[in-house]
Amino acid sequence: MRGRPDIPSVFAALEGPPAPRASGSSRRRRINNDKAAGPVALVFRGMPLPVITPRTAGSAGIRRTYGHRIDWEAPVTGG
Structure with a gap:
């Protein structure tokens, strides 16, 4: 929250709507938290990762999530 004049304005900005790139990741997190892999699935999950x-x-x-x-x-501009 670089560029905010004081701490209350930082908290006010954090309570606002998320940035567009963050809203998609929160939706994916909700979907993926409903799935739990067992011990056998964990072994098979890791096998194709190197490929x-x-x-x-x-x-x-990946670029959308980590490319920012x-x-x-x-200089900081805008609100």
């Missing part, structure tokens, strides 16, 4: 991970590392979903960068040297 799948290099192919999906540059996907649009903040220019800390840029």
Whole structure:
């Protein structure tokens, strides 16, 4: 909450609606928390990861979630 003049304005901004990139991840989190893998499923889940991970590392979903960068040297604008 860089650029806010005081702490109450920071809390007011945090209580507002989430950023567009955050709203999609909260929806996915609700869906995925309803699933619980057992011990056998955990073993099979990890087996294809070395093959799948290099192919999906540059996907649009990954870039949308982790590609956001903040220019800390840029002046703060807007509310």
